[in-house]
Amino acid sequence: MKTMRFPMLVIALCLGLVAYTQQRHETFRPKQVWTDTDGNPINAHGGGILYHEGTYYWYGEYKARRSFLPQGGMRDGNANSISCYSSRDLLNWKFEGFALRTEPENRNSDLHPSQVIERPKVVYNKKTGQFVMWFHSDSPNYARASAGVAVSDTPVGPFQYLGSFRPNGSMSRDQTLFVDDDGTAYQFASSEENQTMHINRLTDDYLRPDGQFVRRFVGMAREAPAVFKHDGRYYVITSACTGWDPNKAELAVADSIMGEWRVIGNPCTGEGADRTFMGQSNYVIQTPQGYIACFDMWNKYDLGDSRYIWLPLTIDAATGTISIPWREEWSPE
Numbered sequence: 362m363k364t365m366r367f368p369m370l371v372i373a374l375c376l377g378l379v380a381y382t383q384q385r386h387e388t389f390r391p392k393q394v395w396t397d398t399d400g401n402p403i404n405a406h407g408g409g410i411l412y413h414e415g416t417y418y419w420y421g422e423y424k425a426r427r428s429f430l431p432q433g434g435m436r437d438g439n440a441n442s443i444s445c446y447s448s449r450d451l452l453n454w455k456f457e458g459f460a461l462r463t464e465p466e467n468r469n470s471d472l473h474p475s476q477v478i479e480r481p482k483v484v485y486n487k488k489t490g491q492f493v494m495w496f497h498s499d500s501p502n503y504a505r506a507s508a509g510v511a512v513s514d515t516p517v518g519p520f521q522y523l524g525s526f527r528p529n530g531s532m533s534r535d536q537t538l539f540v541d542d543d544g545t546a547y548q549f550a551s552s553e554e555n556q557t558m559h560i561n562r563l564t565d566d567y568l569r570p571d572g573q574f575v576r577r578f579v580g581m582a583r584e585a586p587a588v589f590k591h592d593g594r595y596y597v598i599t600s601a602c603t604g605w606d607p608n609k610a611e612l613a614v615a616d617s618i619m620g621e622w623r624v625i626g627n628p629c630t631g632e633g634a635d636r637t638f639m640g641q642s643n644y645v646i647q648t649p650q651g652y653i654a655c656f657d658m659w660n661k662y663d664l665g666d667s668r669y670i671w672l673p674l675t676i677d678a679a680t681g682t683i684s685i686p687w688r689e690e691w692s693p694e
Contacts, residue, residue: 386452388692391638391670392658397446398455405444406657406667409482409537410646411492411516417646418516419446420460420481420494424664439463441474443481443496445517451648451693460518461494461511471498471509471525478509480585480643482538483516484546486567492516493567495548497536498525506532508550510568528561528570535584537644538567539618542590547618549586555602556582560619575619583611589645589652591676596683598628598642598654605661607636612683628654628674631687638687640670650693651675654685 386395395403405421412418425440443461446454461481464472472478477499485492491512498509507527511520527533528548536550546567552559557580562573583599590596595615601608612628615621629637640656652674660667674685 388690389452389671389688390690391672391688392668395454395669398453401456402666403446403454403456403669404665405446406659406664407480407643409480409644410655411483411485412646413485413492413516415449416516417448417451418457418483419448419454420444420483422479422481423459424667441476441478443478443494443520447517451646451653457517460513461520461522471507472522475501477501477503480536482536482644484538484540484567485516486546487544489566490514491566492520494520495536495538497534499534503534506534506552508533508536508548512568523568526569528559529572529574531559531574533559535586537586537588539588539590541618547588549588549597551584551586551602552576555584556580558583558586558599562619573619577622578613578624585642587642587645587654589647589674591652592681596645597622598645600637600641605659607639607641607659609635610637610642610685625683628683629685629687633687638670638672645674648693653693 397403404423405419406424408419408421410417410419421444423439423442423444441463442459445457445460447457448454463474464470465474479497481494481496483492483494494511496509498507499505507525509525511522513520532552533550540546546563548561550559557576558578560575561570564571582602584602585600587598595618597613599611609627610629612625613622640658643657644655646653654672654674656670658668658670672685676683
């Protein structure tokens with residue numbers, strides 16, 4: 362009988378591990394390790410959320426993680442690819458694979474792992490039936506400052522890379538996409554050495570700028586734009602330019618997306634609000650229950666272990682005041 366104890370213990374531990382990896386998330390827990398349905402940490406940084414036919418899709422930067430092997434120095438071969446996850450409830454995410462992979466064999470490619478591939482955002486074009494991805498495409502020294510574009514017939518890809526360019530001939534670094542109620546799409550991008558933000562209106566197929574753009578927040582050095590619309594007005598959350606280190610977020614509002622924008626101030630409240638809870642703005646999700654503000658908590662010493670800060674974005678019905686309160690744990694309900 363004694364010889365059976367060790368195998369049975371191993372079996373019990375394995376069953377416990379399977380149960381752990383399949384555990385469902387019931388609440389958001391900002392700054393904590395967030396695992397997918399396979400039990401692996403979600404690796405989708407600087408990303409964006411697409412809602413399509415009842416499913417949410419999360420696209421993000423797949424960052425290399427530190428190795429736990431004794432010899433160290435191992436790197437994930439898929440680093441710098443763009444990952445894709447799917448979810449019905451925004452809490453439990455299934456890894457769908459890589460929407461856009463790097464091209465390790467082609468050193469001249471924008472998609473070579475040595476190049477910069479950041480802040481992917483995907484929108485659906487109802488006219489063409491295509492899913493269109495834009496991202497910050499750059500050289501290792503951030504001199505190219507361009508936008509990369511890729512397309513797919515399905516939300517999970519694989520996406521076909523179409524190339525990179527400077528929208529309307531101007532620099533494009535931290536960026537996001539926004540599709541208005543009438544189907545018109547816009548790209549918001551940090552431009553002019555990150556000192557000014559450009560809002561570029563896109564062509565009907567969403568693949569290029571249509572030549573119409575405006576310069577906003579001139580000389581204010583804002584980046585990491587996250588755009589949303591509420592009650593006919595447009596809002597953007599941005600951060601200051603302090604590299605990987607956090608700073609105070611800023612909210613601005615406009616009556617017209619290409620019109621004048623008025624800075625409101627820091628929407629974050631509670632402990633750590635003066636440094637955006639140690640995060641950086643990235644995206645705002647609109648759900649039937651309201652809005653979710655998404656921030657990246659960058660770990661510059663181990664980017665693969667960067668965490669996520671998702672918090673409720675509240676709007677006071679009487680005053681219209683927008684705030685993002687800190688919560689250690691909360692439910693989307």
